[in-house]
Amino acid sequence: MARKASRPGRTLIIFGLAVVAMYVAVAVNGVWAPKLGLDLQGGTRITLSASTATGEAITQDKMTEAVDIIDSRVNASGVSESEVAKQGDRNIVVEIPGQNRDDLVDTVQQQAQLRFRLVAGQPANGTPNTLPLPVPAAPKAGATGDAEPQGRAVSEGLRRASGTATPSGGASPSDGASGGGDPAATPPADPSATPAAPTQVTDKSSIAQLRAWAQSPDARSTQRLQQFTCAQADEIPDNPSRPLLACDDQGAKYLLSPAIIEGTQLNDASYGIPQNQAEYVVDLDFNGDATKTFADVTRRLAGTGELFAIVLDGVVLSAPQVTSPITDGNAQISGDFTAASARSLANSLKYGALPLQFEVQEVAEEGPTLAEDQLAAGLWAGAVGLLLVMLYCLFYYRGLGLVVIASLAVASAVTYAAVLLLSETAGFTLTLPGIAGLIVAVGITADSFIVYFERIRDELREGKSLRVAVETGWVRARATCLAADAVSLLAAVVLYIFAIGVVKGFAFALGISTVIDLVVFFFFTKPMVTLLARYPFFYRGHKLSGLSPEHVGVERLGRPAAPAAVRRTPEGATR
Amino acid sequence: MSKLSRTGHALYTGQVSIDFVGRWRLWYTLSAVILLAAVLGLTVKGLNLGIEFQGGVEYKVAVGQGNATLATVQDVRDAVLNAGIPNADDPTVNTSGGDSLRVTTEPLTNDESREVASRIADAVGVDVAEDISSQLIGPSWGEQVASRALQGLVVFLVLVVLLIWAYFREWKMSVAAIVALIHDVLITIGVYALSGFEVTPATVTGVLTILGFSLYDTVVVFDKVRENTHDLARSHQTYGEAANLAVNQSLVRSINTSIVALLPVGALLYAGAVLMGSGALKDLALALFVGMAAGAYSSIFIATPLLVQLKEREADVKAGDARAERYQARHQADRYANVPAYVDDMPIHDSPGADQSDPPRPTGPGGPGPGRARPRSTSSTTRKPRGVPPVRFRPALRDV
Numbered sequence: 001m002a003r004k005a006s007r008p009g010r011t012l013i014i015f016g017l018a019v020v021a022m023y024v025a026v027a028v029n030g031v032w033a034p035k036l037g038l039d040l041q042g043g044t045r046i047t048l049s050a051s052t053a054t055g056e057a058i059t060q061d062k063m064t065e066a067v068d069i070i071d072s073r074v075n076a077s078g079v080s081e082s083e084v085a086k087q088g089d090r091n092i093v094v095e096i097p098g099q100n101r102d103d104l105v106d107t108v109q110q111q112a113q114l115r116f117r118l119v120a121g122q123p124a125n126g127t128p129n130t131l132p133l134p135v136p137a138a139p140k141a142g143a144t145g146d147a148e149p150q151g152r153a154v155s156e157g158l159r160r161a162s163g164t165a166t167p168s169g170g171a172s173p174s175d176g177a178s179g180g181g182d183p184a185a186t187p188p189a190d191p192s193a194t195p196a197a198p199t200q201v202t203d204k205s206s207i208a209q210l211r212a213w214a215q216s217p218d219a220r221s222t223q224r225l226q227q228f229t230c231a232q233a234d235e236i237p238d239n240p241s242r243p244l245l246a247c248d249d250q251g252a253k254y255l256l257s258p259a260i261i262e263g264t265q266l267n268d269a270s271y272g273i274p275q276n277q278a279e280y281v282v283d284l285d286f287n288g289d290a291t292k293t294f295a296d297v298t299r300r301l302a303g304t305g306e307l308f309a310i311v312l313d314g315v316v317l318s319a320p321q322v323t324s325p326i327t328d329g330n331a332q333i334s335g336d337f338t339a340a341s342a343r344s345l346a347n348s349l350k351y352g353a354l355p356l357q358f359e360v361q362e363v364a365e366e367g368p369t370l371a372e373d374q375l376a377a378g379l380w381a382g383a384v385g386l387l388l389v390m391l392y393c394l395f396y397y398r399g400l401g402l403v404v405i406a407s408l409a410v411a412s413a414v415t416y417a418a419v420l421l422l423s424e425t426a427g428f429t430l431t432l433p434g435i436a437g438l439i440v441a442v443g444i445t446a447d448s449f450i451v452y453f454e455r456i457r458d459e460l461r462e463g464k465s466l467r468v469a470v471e472t473g474w475v476r477a478r479a480t481c482l483a484a485d486a487v488s489l490l491a492a493v494v495l496y497i498f499a500i501g502v503v504k505g506f507a508f509a510l511g512i513s514t515v516i517d518l519v520v521f522f523f524f525t526k527p528m529v530t531l532l533a534r535y536p537f538f539y540r541g542h543k544l545s546g547l548s549p550e551h552v553g554v555e556r557l558g559r560p561a562a563p564a565a566v567r568r569t570p571e572g573a574t575r
Numbered sequence: 576m577s578k579l580s581r582t583g584h585a586l587y588t589g590q591v592s593i594d595f596v597g598r599w600r601l602w603y604t605l606s607a608v609i610l611l612a613a614v615l616g617l618t619v620k621g622l623n624l625g626i627e628f629q630g631g632v633e634y635k636v637a638v639g640q641g642n643a644t645l646a647t648v649q650d651v652r653d654a655v656l657n658a659g660i661p662n663a664d665d666p667t668v669n670t671s672g673g674d675s676l677r678v679t680t681e682p683l684t685n686d687e688s689r690e691v692a693s694r695i696a697d698a699v700g701v702d703v704a705e706d707i708s709s710q711l712i713g714p715s716w717g718e719q720v721a722s723r724a725l726q727g728l729v730v731f732l733v734l735v736v737l738l739i740w741a742y743f744r745e746w747k748m749s750v751a752a753i754v755a756l757i758h759d760v761l762i763t764i765g766v767y768a769l770s771g772f773e774v775t776p777a778t779v780t781g782v783l784t785i786l787g788f789s790l791y792d793t794v795v796v797f798d799k800v801r802e803n804t805h806d807l808a809r810s811h812q813t814y815g816e817a818a819n820l821a822v823n824q825s826l827v828r829s830i831n832t833s834i835v836a837l838l839p840v841g842a843l844l845y846a847g848a849v850l851m852g853s854g855a856l857k858d859l860a861l862a863l864f865v866g867m868a869a870g871a872y873s874s875i876f877i878a879t880p881l882l883v884q885l886k887e888r889e890a891d892v893k894a895g896d897a898r899a900e901r902y903q904a905r906h907q908a909d910r911y912a913n914v915p916a917y918v919d920d921m922p923i924h925d926s927p928g929a930d931q932s933d934p935p936r937p938t939g940p941g942g943p944g945p946g947r948a949r950p951r952s953t954s955s956t957t958r959k960p961r962g963v964p965p966v967r968f969r970p971a972l973r974d975v
Contacts, residue, residue, distance in 0.1 A: 039855075047716065049715070049716065049719065088723075091719075100703070100704040102685060102688075102689065105685045106685075359713065359715070360685065360713060361712065361713045361715065361716035361719070362710065362711065362712045362713065362716055363685060363688070363709075363710070363711040364708070364709065364710040364711070365692075365707065365708055365709045365710070366708045367635070367637060367704070367705055367706050367707050367708045368705055369637040369705055369706045370635055370637050370675065370706070370708045371708070373637070373674075373675075373850075373851065374851065374854070374856075376850075377846040377847070377850040377851050377856065378846065378856065380842075380846050380850065381839075381842045381843045381845070381846035381847075381856070382839075382842075384842040384845075384846075385838060385839030385840075385841075385842035385843065386839070388838040388839070388841075388842060389835055389838050389839060392834060392835060392838060393835070396831065432854075432855055432856060433777065433780070433855050433859065436843055436855070436856055436859050436860070439839045439840075439842070439843055440784060440836075440839060440840060440843070440863065442839045443835055443836035443837070443838065443839045443840065444791075444836070446835040446836075447791065447832045447835060447836060450828060450831045450832050450835060451795060451828060451832070454825075454827065454828040454831070458824070476798075476802075479798070480794060480795055480798050483742050483794045483798075484790075484791040484794050484795070486738060486742075487735065487738065487787050487790045487791060487794070488787045488791070490731070490734055490735065490738060490787075491731060491783055491784060491786060491787035494727055494730055494731040494734065494783070495727060495731075495780060495783055495784075497727070498723050498724070498726055498727030498730065499723065499724075499727065499776070499780065503776050503777065503779075503780045506777075506780050506784075506859070507780070510784065
């Protein structure tokens with residue numbers, strides 16, 4: 001039995017070389033401290049979850065695209081070491097180590113679907129009670145045409161609509177939005193009505209058709225606008241190919257045409273304060289197609305008092321009139337921007353819209369002070385736990401306890417190297433639950449040794465010599481430990497797959513420690529015990545060896561134990 | 576120490592035997608009472624779910640050593656109330672360890688959360704960015720976390736049943752192991768319900784991990800049971816006797832593995848509960864602690880008796896048991912085949928031969944089996960159990 005185990009020295013040397021090789025690899029990497037998680041060094045973690053509310057399918061391609069976009073946005077915000085990762089099917093976790101940056105929540109969450117649409121009629125009060133329309137925001141009127149446009153790419157023609165309060169919009173020929181269903185005609189009657197105002201406008205419709213529709217929208221849309229209140233705004237999907245009901249942040253409601261220009265048709269977006277102005281604006285630079293479209297639209301709308309709207313994620317940012325055509329492909333969004341929100345929007349537009357709508361699920365801020373405390377507590381628990389286990393084993397198993405201590409020390413060394421290598425290659429970060437997993441694993445690792453040692457003692461009680469007992473005990477202990485470790489590993493894998501959040505770190509740590517336990521058990525502890533069994537100190541059962549007859553409970557090593565010994569099956573010895 | 580080894584030896588040979596299998600009624604009743612309390616606690620009191628499962632905001636404020644007093648708690652509570660945010664109108668504020676406070680509220684928006692954090696910081700005079708940790712969790716996130724945790728639990732249980740079945744090749748062992756497992760989970764959950772400890776994802780992790788431990792114990796014991804019952808015909812034992820011997824034989828090992836597993840968890844618990852006051856470490860270690868105790872108990876007191884009861888229904892096990900009992904009855908008169916009963920203070924050191932009054936018998940195949948040590952049987956038998964109650968047993972006198 002176990003002939004091959006008769007060369008324990010060789011196994012030990014090979015194992016030692018493997019450990020050395022691991023540390024050489026670590027040395028090549030030159031990183032001697034593991035990457036710490038946010039809970040141990042402080043930082044911000046934002047967890048986003050793709051929303052299914054819009055009914056859009058959540059595909060992994062879209063999730064990957066979203067991760068890339070969010071990553072670019074975060075990086076553009078001046079955060080260098082951030083990490084953006086997919087978690088599960090529909091979650092994205094943004095981690096910003098070392099900094100308290102919950103201001104980034106809006107930046108990463110914003111879907112940033114920017115669309116230009118024509119406004120049908122004029123905005124109306126979108127709140128159910130009949131309060132007077134709120135005074136328009138931004139009384140400074142964003143980019144008024146009379147600013148100095150030459151130096152910058154300011155779109156001179158844009159002027160913020162001042163709502164219905166000002167009569168400027170009075171020029172609009174059709175006041176259909178506010179009227180009580182003047183095209184009372186039922187939908188089928190439409191084709192005959194005005195050819196330029198089709199009932200069904202889509203993004204394929206020409207600008208002329210869209211404008212005609214905007215001047216006299218179809219009855220159904222008008223009716224829906226009347227029933228619509230801003231409280232329902234969140235429920236309406238922002239579909240670019242269909243007309244849209246939307247509100248601005250002042251509570252005015254709009255009926256909007258299908259999109260004429262989309263946020264994807266931008267070359268660039270930037271932000272700043274135009275000369276002679278006090279408010280931040282976001283400057284847009286359209287690409288070729290959009291430049292043409294925008295020129296066409298502004299040419300048609302110029303001077304008419306008709307409005308177009310800039311809609312971001314289903315909310316009307318502004319709805320300006322056009323004073324003169326804009327042909328250079330530059331537009332400007334004004335509003336209640338602060339420096340941060342203007343930069344956030346510009347970045348969001350520059351790196352594109354997220355393909356899915358996301359909801360913020362979790363925002364965790366770890367203060368550095370508490371993080372340091374956690375690290376200290378974790379290390380303390382690890383050191384004390386390890387020490388207690390070593391002391392107990394030394395106390396109980398005496399000489400064999402040294403094997404336990406050596407094995408635990410080797411396991412710790414291998415684990416540390418593995419953590420370092422994994423944090424380089426697999427992006428493993430050590431979190432507090434991870435440390436807890438490693439500490440719990442100390443118990444699991446020591447358990448294997450106990451099972452083995454108790455087995456050896458059982459065999460000694462059978463009257464076997466130590467050398468034989470070491471081998472037969474091994475065969476039995478091996479099976480037990482493999483089964484037990486398989487369960488541990490299974491628990492770790494299931495936890496890893498199903499856990500969300502920091503618990504993953506625990507599962508990962510538990511998993512690698514279980515594997516390391518097996519490796520150390522097979523390639524270090526076993527050969528070590530075989531080797532030691534050749535020394536008289538152990539095989540003669542010295543008082544301190546942990547294998548003394550008195551300790552094991554037999555009269556003399558190598559003789560059967562008490563007469564009442566239970567029968568052993570012959571298989572046990574040979575299998 | 577040597578006492579324990581001696582006991583281990585006595586347990587191994589069967590000189591000392593605790594009747595785990597035979598007294599199943601006692602253990603089952605005990606477990607039934609505990610389980611009833613657990614279920615009652617669960618239905619009446621319910622679980623105290625952490626914000627991770629319900630949504631909410633948790634702040635941890637490092638106020639410095641010695642500043643985590645009731646007065647500060649009141650200050651912080653007032654400060655949060657003064658913010659006038661509807662969802663923060665009933666904050667929970669308590670101390671956490673000696674140097675930090677913990678504040679929880681209902682779910683807030685990001686802006687509201689920032690407002691509350693800065694008010695707390697003002698109230699206790701600390702820096703928002705440095706000394707406050709906050710965690711804001713949306714309500715739907717909690718649902719997601721909870722459902723994933725539940726999924727994980729179910730998947731794990733199913734896989735474990737398969738694994739155990741594959742390992743033992745015997746559905747009865749799987750059933751017994753799983754019953755013990757469910758027993759442990761219920762008890763752990765019950766302890767949480769009754770004590771009102773907060774249940775967080777870390778708790779669930781702890782419970783899942785403990786399932787591993789609990790199974791580990793059961794695997795060790797069942798391994799031994801399988802070994803001991805392999806050749807019942809030759810050892811003239813009933814299945815129950817052989818199983819009981821197995822439990823006794825692995826008792827020292829179970830105690831040792833439990834202690835060794837408990838030591839690091841105890842260190843974790845101390846660090847989590849005393850040094851940190853709250854958080855993932857405490858939740859994890861607490862669940863491990865509770866579950867580990869339940870796991871060690873159930874593998875010995877529940878799993879093995881249950882296995883024996885299941886097995887005793889098998890026709891050939893029945894026949895074997897009957898044979899063993901007939902054999903035992905026949906050999907009852909043969910004093911030589913039995914070990915002297917162990918009595919308190921028996922001077923074993925004076926007469927090394929005492930143990931050997933029965934000369935060592937060859938244990939190889941073909942040899943007659945040594946006498947049974949424990950004339951105890953799970954099935955009804957007229958013989959009355961011998962030996963002394965285990966509690967009174969005092970072994971190993973020479974070296975004390």
